[in-house]
Amino acid sequence: MTKETMEYDVVIVGGGPAGLSAACRIKQSASAAGQDISVCLVEKGSEIGAHILSGAVIEDRALKELFPDWKARGAPLNVAVKHDDIYFLTTQKRSIKAPHWAIPRTMHNQGNYIISLGSLCRWLAEQAEELGVEIYPGFTAAEYILEDGVIKGIITGDMGVSHNGQPKDEYVPGMELRAKYTVFSEGCRGHLGKRLMAEFKLDEGKDPQHFSLGIKELWDIDPAKHQEGLVLHGTGWPLMGSSTAGGFFLYHTENNQAVVGLFTDLSYSNPHLSPFNEFQRLKHHPVLKQYLQGGKRVSYGARAAAKGGINCLPKMTFPGGLLIGCDAGTLNFAKIKGVHTGMKSGMIAAEEIVNALSSGRVHDEITEFTTTFEASWAYQELQRSRNFAPAMHKFGVFGGAAFNFIDQNILPVPFTLHDTTPDHTELKPAAKSPQIDYPKPDGKLSFSRLDSVFISNVNHAEDQPCHLKLKDASIPLSVNLPKWDEPAQRYCPAGVYEIVEDENGKRFQINSQNCVHCKTCDIKDPSQNITWVTPEGAGGPNYPNM
Structure with missing residues (x-):
């Protein structure tokens, strides 16, 4: 069946802060230049903000x-940061609060705001639509259009396809959204960003990207315990006991309200570790419990x-397109912030696209972006923080903290540290790793994964193809189970993967309906056997104001 085609000057994939900032800036710059540039933005969530999750403190x-x-x-941006503390949790009961003079400058939050990033994205979408951007939530970018080595748009996902790939009565084919850029x-x-890096060798010569899994909860807390504008960060227990950053x-x-969360570096080595369960027991520590107890x-x-960071930042341009924001990896880990740097990358991309279209260029590689981006404050900020993450990995919590305090507060080091081991290769055999005995959830501070998934409002249309693709269906049982006790059972924070045993033996079960689109499986699977692709449009979580 021939797909319907729509043509635009620019198509943007993703309604996060980078994509929406790019959309707004294109319209602003085009208006200033007296041009009319058509812009279409597609977002896989049911609405803008539905899939957005971040801490978040924003500059x-x-x-x-x-x-x-x-x-x-x-x-x-309604809540300014009023007080900022950092704790080191020494045991499950004790902690040390770091004096402000000992904290790396990058982690200070004076002048910043506590926000819901989902709410900010919804607001940015309103501004974009007022400027004339066409926004289509509930549409996935299933494929990119590649012709003669040039990206010429995307193809949206089909709707109404059964699990065996056959069209159902409500079948609606995807569309070609063609664009000059x-x-x-x-x-x-991003599943297309990952493929583009391979297609155009964008990450050639770069350190492998490194990842953390962030798990977050929103709480209503006792008004007597609430301190609007209070920011707490910390490290140590319980991850320290597992030699995990x-x-x-x-x-x-x-x-x-308060938001609480845990970032677990996906470079961890113990296959028995469960980031979800580490987070659940973390909330019982007195530093967090004092605020959450009695809340909902x-x-x-x-x-x-x-x-x-910058050591892993790929080339962000290729013929016909650009890779921006977290799709490229513009988060500044030293600040635990990526919104402002992601937005800036989108704004620079927008300005260079308008310049290219103004001069009659279409479908070429906008190499000027690289020069402009490298001259920007965003790039300089990433350059200044280039050693932060590698130092934490190489020297551990204490050594890394000391190194970064010197590097950020006293004397910038004249060299660059590198971390060249991919996260998925770090797992040790299960037989050589200590078991971890996680306490049962109490239903007050700690909860089960299925109870947690329920309040993420996750939903996927029933009877659709599984969006978690196995390259080899035998590997979970033949390789991952005997060697690593199939870690997908534990690294997934939504209970998607299970080893089920019945009268017919063991089988690897994928509960794709539970998926919250965190992408951890695509990253951490030690056999690199799982590929995350977009499910049917509007599927996934529906976060209120995360």
């Missing part, structure tokens, strides 16, 4: 450049984050 630098009057426009801003480990956050937002959990979600 407003990029937002001020995009909309200098953001306050008058009603941008949802296509911008990919799918977020961390990572850290927690707890932010007091508005309306007597409202929402849950999870998302991988690219934390490798």
Whole structure:
């Protein structure tokens, strides 16, 4: 069946902060130049913000450049950071609060705001539509259009296909959205971004990207315990006991709510480790428990984050398109922030696209982006923080903290550290790794994975092809189970993967309905046997204001 075709000047994949900033800036720059540039943005979530999950504390630098009057426009930056503490959890009961003078400068949050990134993206979408951007939520970018070595748009996913690949009565074929330039801003480990890196060798000569899994919950807490504007970060227990890097956050937002979460580096080596269960027991530590006890959990979600920094940043241009934001890996791990740098990458891409179209160029490689980006404050910020993540991996929590304190606060080191071991290769055999005995959830501070998935409002249309593809269906039982006790059972924060045993023996079960689109399986599977692709449009979580 021939697919319907629509043509635009620019197609943007992904309704996160980078993609929406690019859309807004294209329209702003085109208007200033007296041009009419058509822009289409597609978002796989049921609405803008449905799949957005981040801490989040934001620097407003990029937002001020995009909309200098953001306050008058009603941008949802309502809670300024008032107090900022960092803790080292020494045991499950004890902690040490770091003095402010000992904290790397990059981790200070004075002048920043605690936000819901989903709410900010919804606001950015309103601004984009007012500027004339066409936004289509609920549509996946299933494929890119590659002709003669040039990206010429995308193909949206078919709707109404059964699990065996046959059209159902409600079948609607995907569309070709053709563009002079296509911008990919799918977020961390975008499935097309991953393929584009291989197609155009964008990450050749770079350190392999490194990732963390971020798990987050939104809580209504006791008003007597609420301190609007309080920011807590920390590291140590319980991950320290597993020789695993990572850290927690707890932010007091508005309306007597708080957000709490844990980032677990996906370079961990013990296949018995469960990031989800580490997070659940973390909440029982007195530093967090003092605020959460007596409260009610409202929402849950999870998302991988690219934390490798500039050493892992791929080439971001190729014929006909650009890769921006977390799709490329622009998060500044030293600041635990990626919104402002992602937005800036999108704004620079937008300006260079408008310049190219103004001069009559179409479908070529906008190499000027690289020069402009490398001259920007965003790139300089990433360059300044280039050693942060490698130092934590090489020297551990204490050694890495000491190195980064010197590098960020006293004297910048004149060399660059590298971390060249991919995360998925770090797992040790299960037989040589200590078992981890996780306590049962109490239903008050800690919960089961299935109870957690329920409040993520996740949903996928029934009877559709599984979007978690196995290259070899035999590997989970023949390789991963005997060697690593099939770690997918534990690294997935949504209970998607199970080893089920019945009268017919053992089988590997994929509960794709549970998937919250965190992409951890695509990253951490030690056999690199799982590929995450987009499910039917509008499927996945529906986060309220995460």
